[in-house]
Amino acid sequence: IISVGALAGMFTMMVTMIYSSSRLIYAIGRDGLLPRWFGHVKGHLPENALWTVVLIIAIMGGLVPLTQLVNLVNIGTLIAFALVSIGIIPLRRHQAFNNEGFKVPGYPVTPIISFLFCLLLMTQLSVETWIMSLIWFAFGLVIYFSYGIRHGHVAEKRIE
Structure with missing residues (x-):
């Protein structure tokens, strides 16, 4: 039963990761931070981003050991959760947004505790994981500063 649960959990995570990553790349391509080719939709799917x-995933799955891949997914997810947790605080205080449809239980304590737990979990990851994630983030910064900053669409209406 435990093996079936573990396999179901891994399958669910993989499908979710592929779906969310392709949607993220599609949105970034549509906004011009990546080539517009990534923003192409065919049959209601972001086909180029999905492929x-x-x-x-196929290349990394074949070349990088599974334990290292798991750690890279962990650090990426923890960083995303930490940024969302801490980012909700100024977002909720901003008057330009209609915040009535979304409430954070125990605000602002819950987001702060969530952020601290994410930091705690990140400190448990190996130095090798941190180095690989920094290389991956540096790669993203190179793409941003070499392509995205010139081709990206600046928001017409800035929030002050």
Whole structure:
């Protein structure tokens, strides 16, 4: 039963990761931070972004040990959760947004505790994981500063 649960959990995580990553790349391509090719939709699917994600996953799955891949997914997810947790605080205080439809239980304590737990979990990851994630983030910064900053669409209406 435990093995079936573990396999079901891994399958669910993989499908979710492929779906969310392709949607993220699609949105970034549509906004011009990546080539517009990534923002192409065919049959209501972000086809080019989806194939790119599948290709990256296949290559990394074949070349990088599973434990290192798991750690990279962990650090990426923890960083995303930490940023969302801490980012909700100024977002909720901003008057330009209609905040009536979304409430954070125990605000602002819950987001702060969530952020601290994410930091705690990140400190448990190996130095090798941190180095690999920094290389991956540096790669993203190179793409942003070499392509995205010139081709991205600046928001017409800034929130002050």
